Amino acid sequence: MAALSNEQILKALNAGAARQRQTDAQLNAILSKYEEVLRACENQPRSISQEIDSIPGRRIFYTLGQVQTFDISLNGLRANALPFLVSQDGPFIATHYPLVIWRPSAPATATNLGQWSPVASWPLPTQQRGAQQDCIDLSYEVVDTGSQRNFQNLAVGPIFSRPDLLAPLPVPTLFAPNTTINFIPTYNRIFFGAPAVPTTGGTLFVGFPGYRIVNM
Secondary structure, rough: OOOHHHHHHHHHHHHHHHHHHHHHHHHHHHHEEEEHHHHHHOOOOOOHHHHHHOOOOOOOOEEEEEEEEHHHHHHHOOOOOEEEEEOOOOEEEEOOOEEEEEEEEEEEOOOOOOOOOOOOOOOOOOOOOOOOOOOEEEEEEEEEOOOOOOOOOOOOOOOOOOOOOOOOEEEEEEEEOOOOEEEEEEEEEEEOOOOOOOOOOEOOOOOOOOEEEEEE
């Protein structure tokens, strides 16, 4: 094999150096793009979930619960608010739409005494089971008294969780320690239809599923 001339060796070295410079340029461009993406990520505000996850403390599953008694006199009316006091030990994180159910609670001899039922006649098969079925139709408002914020501009329809299906909120919602959440029901319709011993009063249960953050 013939030996390479000095000119050929020099040409090969120059070609190798050119390829190395091209590789270095490409690598620098990739590193520059990486640093640009990294800076954008660092400057991007954290999501609501990330903000909540950054709060120190132990997570404990919890349901804020409250009850209200009612009778036929509230038919078609906006009732008093059900207050839910958040503990001063830490915030409460609501994760699902409120669970709202009711049961006949008066008189003590009522035919349907203690029978849990939903608070909307939609879909019809859930409550329209003949003349013996008591039923109510509810709309509601939620107010965070700590921020003085009404969560909607009018009473909303039956957007509820069910005992057999908890409906997730669009985003977890934080309620600050020692605030009060007000749930305000409107009894659009109350129907007490048991023919034997009619219901005269009911008990509404409202629960906010979620969790508490407490000090370790």
